[in-house]
Amino acid sequence: MSAAAIRGAAIVGIGESRLGRVPGMTALELQREAAEAALADAGLSFADVDGLLTTPVRTESWAMPCGMVAQEFGLRPRYIATLDVAGASGCSMVMHAAMAVATGQASVVLCVAGQPGLSHRGRDSMVKTLAGAGWAHPDLEAPYGPLVPTLYALVAQRHMQEYGTTAEQLAEVAVAMRGWAAMNPNAQKREPISVADVLASPMVTSPLHVLDCALVSDGAVAVVVTGKDHARDLKQRSVLPLGAGSGFSHGYIGEYEALTSTAAADAGREAFRQAGVTPADIDMAQLYDCFTITVIVELEDLGFCAKGEGGAFVQGGRIGPGGALPVTTHGGLLSAGHPGLAGGMFHVVEAVRQLRSDAGARQVADAELAFVHGNGGIIGLHCSLVLGRS
Numbered sequence: 001m002s003a004a005a006i007r008g009a010a011i012v013g014i015g016e017s018r019l020g021r022v023p024g025m026t027a028l029e030l031q032r033e034a035a036e037a038a039l040a041d042a043g044l045s046f047a048d049v050d051g052l053l054t055t056p057v058r059t060e061s062w063a064m065p066c067g068m069v070a071q072e073f074g075l076r077p078r079y080i081a082t083l084d085v086a087g088a089s090g091c092s093m094v095m096h097a098a099m100a101v102a103t104g105q106a107s108v109v110l111c112v113a114g115q116p117g118l119s120h121r122g123r124d125s126m127v128k129t130l131a132g133a134g135w136a137h138p139d140l141e142a143p144y145g146p147l148v149p150t151l152y153a154l155v156a157q158r159h160m161q162e163y164g165t166t167a168e169q170l171a172e173v174a175v176a177m178r179g180w181a182a183m184n185p186n187a188q189k190r191e192p193i194s195v196a197d198v199l200a201s202p203m204v205t206s207p208l209h210v211l212d213c214a215l216v217s218d219g220a221v222a223v224v225v226t227g228k229d230h231a232r233d234l235k236q237r238s239v240l241p242l243g244a245g246s247g248f249s250h251g252y253i254g255e256y257e258a259l260t261s262t263a264a265a266d267a268g269r270e271a272f273r274q275a276g277v278t279p280a281d282i283d284m285a286q287l288y289d290c291f292t293i294t295v296i297v298e299l300e301d302l303g304f305c306a307k308g309e310g311g312a313f314v315q316g317g318r319i320g321p322g323g324a325l326p327v328t329t330h331g332g333l334l335s336a337g338h339p340g341l342a343g344g345m346f347h348v349v350e351a352v353r354q355l356r357s358d359a360g361a362r363q364v365a366d367a368e369l370a371f372v373h374g375n376g377g378i379i380g381l382h383c384s385l386v387l388g389r390s
Contacts, residue, residue, distance in 0.1 A: 003274035009098035010231035010238035013042025013224030014349040019337040020188035022218040027057045027115040028072045030220035035112045038222035043235035051079035051106025053093045055113040055341040059120040079106035086376025087288050090345030091383035095244040097225035113342035114220020135378055137252040149213050150205040151253050151378045156293040158259040167207050169311035171198035173292035174211045174334055176320030181331025183362040188217055188337040212292040217337035221345040239352045243386040245270025253378040261301060267382040268302040275386035279303040283367040284354055286347035288375040289332040298373055326364045344374035355389045
């Protein structure tokens with residue numbers, strides 16, 4: 001995708017459902033709550049929507065997720081698709097929506113995703129469901145029963161061996177995310193935690209403790225994308241996609257030799273190139289944080305610090321409130337909430353909120369450029385966005 005194509009689009013509306021434990025709500029009801037909020041934010045209605053992007057839902061047995069959502073909302077879109085780039089789906093939906101607008105396939109694209117991951121199945125059941133979703137190699141990994149945290153723990157173990165990264169440095173990421181979540185009224189977990197609390201939490205799979213791992217949540221999120229010209233007539237100050245990039249390295253973690261380096265480097269490089277900026281220009285980085293190690297590796301691969309220096313980089317509250325590089329300022333998957341494939345879209349919404357100066361107590365001063373990154377699979381799929389104020 002060319003820089004000119006993505007620069008013709010604008011994000012004009014954002015919306016979230018209630019997040020955490022929201023009993024009695026189906027996936028469609030949660031998505032409707034988020035979609036209505038996003039459209040109201042933009043000053044639009046479902047009648048204005050002619051494009052729809054969504055993701056698969058793990059709590060339902062839908063054969064065609066985008067069709068089910070379109071039917072629920074009463075839409076007859078001329079552009080419609082279900083995207084599954086795992087945790088990178090949020091960024092990818094915005095990228096595809098921008099392309100649809102740029103090529104005339106649609107004029108107003110609603111991107112929406114979410115599910116009741118916590119209430120529908122419960123935390124343990126949902127974790128088990130995710131473990132059976134095909135993340136592990138069916139012959140060489142799955143028969144041994146690894147959970148998703150087990151597969152990410154391989155990355156952490158290797159990073160520790162190669163670069164001397166410590167459990168305390170991993171814990172710094174969790175503490176920073178909780179610090180941001182404490183200022184987010186919609187976050188699932190807002191109670192302060194310390195490095196000692198993270199290390200004292202139960203071990204899930206060495207070296208990852210419970211507080212090193214993402215939450216399981218109910219929730220949904222939505223973003224509305226249209227053309228820049230149309231955006232000028234709408235109620236909100238728009239946020240502009242300035243660059244986007246994708247990257248892929250492997251399907252199964254056991255087939256990948258470079259465990260401490262990811263295709264985030266490819267995605268980020270392209271997004272920065274299109275935007276004509278560098279990591280040094282970024283005011284905040286909304287990085288996918290399914291596990292604490294993920295943030296450390298992403299910081300390195302995206303160029304915010306050198307390879308092997310991520311552990312030291314996050315020390316001393318550097319990525320938390322008041323730090324030099326604000327990272328994942330809504331609290332992320334580790335503390336704000338993680339309703340499956342929708343999780344990465346919350347990072348997009350937070351970037352938009354920050355760039356509109358609507359983030360309240362957690363507002364980053366003078367924020368003009370945001371970097372958003374989604375990680376999918378077991379560090380195999382990546383999508384990056386650079387967003388700017390209009």
